[in-house]
Amino acid sequence: MSLTEGVVRILEDQAAEHGFTRVKTVWLEIGELSTVVPESMEFCFDAVARGNPLTEGAKLEIIRVPGTAWCMDCSKSVHVTSRVDLCPDCGGAKLAVTTGEEMRIKEMEVE
Template sequence: MHEMSLTEGVVRILEEQAASHGFTKVKTVWLEIGELSTVVPESMEFCFGAVARGNPLTAETRLEIIRIPGTAWCMDCSKTVAVTSRIDLCPDCGGAKLAVTGGEEMRIKELEVE
């Protein structure tokens, strides 16, 4: 489960930002996870609870996950289309020449801190 190491990385980033900006508690963290990122949001939630526990900065932090839909550019019909998988065909023309343009990301979007 790579979500555990990803969650540990998120908590490290929060600790670095706390040191840089002088806050002592993260109340809420909004995390964007793309539909094509191979990250399972439910696993991130579970891992965050385990990793954040006992850490004074994150012990009471609420994790809010924002799911980012997958998008791709179809080289056959020159349109941006919604995709749910890297092997999808274009929903408009049925073409297979798709270049993913969104939905692969995982990033911290916003923090609410004290």
């Protein structure tokens, strides 16, 4: 719930800065390796947005970002589903996560 409240606060800050009065759609990127559960964000967004003239009725679109890492053993970018995965190509353990940990507002449609 607190993450969703944070998203709404960011929208309120942006509305004050840029002068829009209503958010119609928010596109939120959520990484596969983040601790954020997209379904929970969708559920909480409806609850948090309700009663707020800026966000009430706004649609939340979740963009899921796959987890990827750079394998330092075989020099390949590979898909991972956990921070402790081994390289699916060579079995190496020296992986540096490159995507999938993020949660950010990518885009919004406003009036």
